[in-house]
Amino acid sequence: MRLLASVQFGRIAFSRYALPVIRPVDHIVAGDEIIVYVGAAISISSYQQVVAYEVDTIDHRTRLGWCVIVTGDAEFVSDPAEIDRYHALLTGHPPEHGDRIIRIHPDIVTGVEYVDAASGR
Template sequence: MDDQDTGRPARRVGAATPTRHMRELDRDEALRLLATVSLGRIVFTRHALPAVRPVNHLVDGEDVIIRVHGGGALAALAAPADAPGVVVAYEADAIDPVTHLGWSVVVTGYASPVSDVEDADRYASRLCPWVGHPMTGALRIRPDLVTGFRLEADPAMGCAPC
């Protein structure tokens, strides 16, 4: 018997679920893992509502740098003159679709345009686009809060696909 929504075998009532647990990541490990992937999601405010966009990123020290292209919603982000930037959240993960093991990291902080021309050029050469729009700028997210977790199998129980 298959689950009609997923096409996977239906789980029997009372069937054992693989034992997994979440382990909280410290700031250093979370940023190290974030640097191992190049695609994530930025959460920002647009027209007073939350908006989410998938974007390319790189990690430079503790800063998260993302691509911006002209005409996009991110190009319009502007902070008041007396503010350190616009508050955003950035999330990236690597979770196996079969075992459901992996990690997720969320960075919350202030985003501001990269104004140094040398930095912008260096980032442009390292941020490979995943859409056909040319990069017209970059945003630097300076993290205030870095959280994350790793989904791990219980070593004694192992982990089978769900």
């Protein structure tokens, strides 16, 4: 979770009409949960569903870096106070009509680090 907290953007993967969808989104880490701003344009089901969330930092020149993938249940944040607080942290402005925030409860966390084989770093 420390690596996830070190970057602001990631990619959420979910199923819509039985087809895979992947979208870039903003996130924050709150305790052991990932809070994701999905706005109004991303159509995640209104009921709880399993999603994957991927975050990475890879240097395009050296091809070194890391990748973390989290799989878990996602649910919409419905408490108005939480929505206001998370929205401000994620976007810096008040919520607009239709904006949505989801909470991901990690069940599986995997990762890989891309290191220089010669130096081990």
